[in-house]
Amino acid sequence: MKFRVIGMALALICAVARAEGPLLGFEIESERNDNSGITNHGVQIIPGWQFSEKSLIHRVELLIDRDQDTTRDADGVLAKENKLFVRIRHDWDFAENLGYYIRGGVGRSFNNQRSFNYAYVEAGVEYRFMQKWAWTVAFREKNAIDGASGQHVAQFRTGPSFDLDGNNEFEIRYAKGNGDARLTSWAFEYVHKF
Helix, strand or coil: CHHHHHHHHHHHHHHHCCEEEEEEEEEEEEEEECCCCCEEEEEEEEEEEEECCCCCCCEEEEEEEEEEECCCCCCCCCCEEEEEEEEEEEEEEEECCEEEEEEEEEEEEEECCCCEEEEEEEEEEEEECCCCEEEEEEEEEEEECCCCCCCCEEEEEEEEEEECCCCEEEEEEEEEEEECCCEEEEEEEEEEEC
């Protein structure tokens, strides 16, 4: 049932957006829980589709995520997590070198403690200070959507991105989160547009 709903949502998104082409992203992230001192390492594979600049929706992605803590918690549990997340993105430019984006979606966390559904919304501003370089400042609000406790985190995210050419992009993000957990993370992402 859940996969049918996701499939129907993707079909609706594709119907209102003009096709441009596929993309594939790869991300590695290291996140430290400042409350417990435990560090978590994650890897994401991100297949997606880029749409025309004239479309309301500019990108649809499926985030396939695998995370694992580096040490056991106070109860002796080594947390492991797999996540699937469907994300959509809208971009718009205020000026030639200043724009914004809004992205968000819904997903499911499958882990060895308690699986749950979650969602987030992220709004950001991007300043392009050279032809290939940009700097992003964003705010992300994330929470469980099925009543699971301890999942609400608000994050400040920032960092540079570099367009190697029209098809290859690199970005580095620093994130600081507060809420049910205090988190600090670094992420590196590479995206190739076909």
